[in-house]
Amino acid sequence: MALLILMPNRDSSELEGALRRCEPQLDLRVWPQCGDPADIVFVVSWNHPPGELRRFPSLRAVASFGAGVDHMLGDHDFPCGVEVVRMIDDDLVRDMAEYVCCAVLSHRRSWLHYHDLARERRWRPSPYPRSSRVVVLGLGRLGRVAARRLHSFGLDVIGWSRSLKSIEGIKCIQGRPALESALAGADYVACLLPLTPETEGILDASLFACMKPGAYLINVGRGRHLIEADLLAALDQARLGGACLDVFVTEPLPADHPFWNHPRITITPHVASLTNQESVAAQILDSYRRAVEGRPLLNRVDLERGY
C-alpha cells in the first residue's frame, strides 16, 4: 500500500520531507514515478491530469493539497467511489482571518495613504469612519472565523452563504435578493467562497452595480471568482472605491497586467494563508491511515457541490 504525490508543475520536495519525517516507514511515491499502479491507495493531488486517477485500481481516497478542490472539478473521469478530502487546519483559518482583518483595518485606517504621505514629509491627520459594514461572502470554516474576528473590532458584519448559517454577532443571509440588499449598505465586501460553477465570476459588473458607490472589494477566494475587466471598469467609473486582491486568474500576475500599479488596487502575491507543510503532512497521514483502515475520513468534500 502506497501514498502517491501527484502534483504536476509543483515542487513537492518540502511536502515529501515533511511526510518522511512524520512517518519514515511510509511507502511514498512521487508522480510520474508511480511503481505498480495497484499499490496506490491514496493520492495527494494538485491539478492532476483529468482521467489520471483511473490508472490506480486500489485507490481509496484523494486529498486536495489545499483548502479548495476547484482544481479537481474539471476531471469528469474522476473514479466513482473514491473519496475526496481537503487540507484545512486551524493555522490556515487563523491566517486567513488575519489577512482579511489586515485588509479591512489598513484601509479603514488609511495605512498606505499615510505611508505615501510620509515620503513627502506631510502631516495630514484625517478622521477614520466611526464604523463600517462588511459583507463576507462564504461562511465555511475560513469565512466564519474571518467574520467573527471583524466583528470583534466593532464592525457591522453580514455573512452570506448558500445554506443559511447561524453565527453569534453576525447577521447571516442567503439568496441573491438578500445579498443585493446587503451590498447596497456595505463599505467592504470580502470574498471567501469556494470556487464552483455557481460562484465562478460572481464578482462581476452585476454585483458591483448593487454595491454602495465607493465600496471596497477584497478577494481571497480564487482568481476566477472575479471578472477582472469588470473590476477595472467599476473602478474607472468610481462605482468601487478600491480593491485588495490576493488571487488572480493567472498567477503570477503577468508583468503587463493592468492591476499592477493601479492606484486603487492593492496586490499581494497569493499569501493570504500559506499552507504549513508540517501541519498538512500530519493531516495527510491521518487521512491515509483512516483510508487504509476503513475509518471515516475528516474534511470530506462533495465533488458534486464543489466544497
Place this chain on the structure above:
Amino acid sequence: MALLILMPNRDSSELEGALRRCEPQLDLRVWPQCGDPADIVFVVSWNHPPGELRRFPSLRAVASFGAGVDHMLGDHDFPCGVEVVRMIDDDLVRDMAEYVCCAVLSHRRSWLHYHDLARERRWRPSPYPRSSRVVVLGLGRLGRVAARRLHSFGLDVIGWSRSLKSIEGIKCIQGRPALESALAGADYVACLLPLTPETEGILDASLFACMKPGAYLINVGRGRHLIEADLLAALDQARLGGACLDVFVTEPLPADHPFWNHPRITITPHVASLTNQESVAAQILDSYRRAVEGRPLLNRVDLERGY
C-alpha cells in the same frame, strides 16, 4: 453654576456645539471669557496655564479633554480638593486596539512591502512568521483590550504594568527584571502607557538593548515616552528592525525631522484613536451633573500617580 472650556491654542468649537446640542440650557463659557469666576464649578482642560485653576473658588472638578492627564502634571498650583476625571469611552478603547492590531498585522503580513513591490510590478511571495510574541506596555483600559485583540489572532501576548493585572489568555508581568526578560523574546513591543515621571523616556537605549535584535516598536502612548535619538541609533545599528509611531515629542512632526522618510519608520499623524466629540460631550455632561449634585465621579484620576 457654569462649565468652562479652558483649552488655550486649541479649537473648541466642535466641542461647544456638541455640548450645546446635548444640553441647550447649559451655562457654557469659553476661556478666556470666563464671566464671574465664582460661577465656574467645572472645567474641561487641555494644557491649561499652571495656576490658572486657582482663579475659580467654586471649582469642584476638572475633566481632561482626552484619555491622558500628563498635560496637567506640570501644574504644581493645582487646587487641593478638586477632582480630576479623564475622557475614555468604548470607542476610544476599540479604535486604539484596532490601530495596534493594524500596526502588528500589517507588519507581520508585509503590507507596505507588497505595496512597494506592486509599484515595480514584482510578484515575490514570501512566508510570514508562524507566530509572533508581542509585549504590551501598559494594561489600563486601552492596553488590556489591545492585548486581548492581539491574542485573538493567535499571537503570544505578554502584558506589563506597574501593578500586576490578570487578563485571560495574557501572561501578565510587573517590574523591570520581568520586563527585560520578556523583551528578549518579543517580536513586537507596543507602548500604551500613561505618561508620568516614571514612564517618560522609558523607550530608550537601555530598553532597546534588552530587545531581541530586529524587534519592532509601536508607540501609541505619548511622544515623550520615546527618546527619539536612541530609536534612530538602535535602527542604524539594526538593534531594532523598525518602528510604527503615532505620537511625537513635537507635533506636527517638523518637516526636517529624521523620522520622515526613514525606510524603517512608519509614521501616522496622531490618529490611533480620535476623540468622538459627541461621546466626549455626553461624558463631560455626566461628570458635570455628578459634580454639581455631589455624586461620585467616573474615570477619576490620581494626579499623584499620574493616571
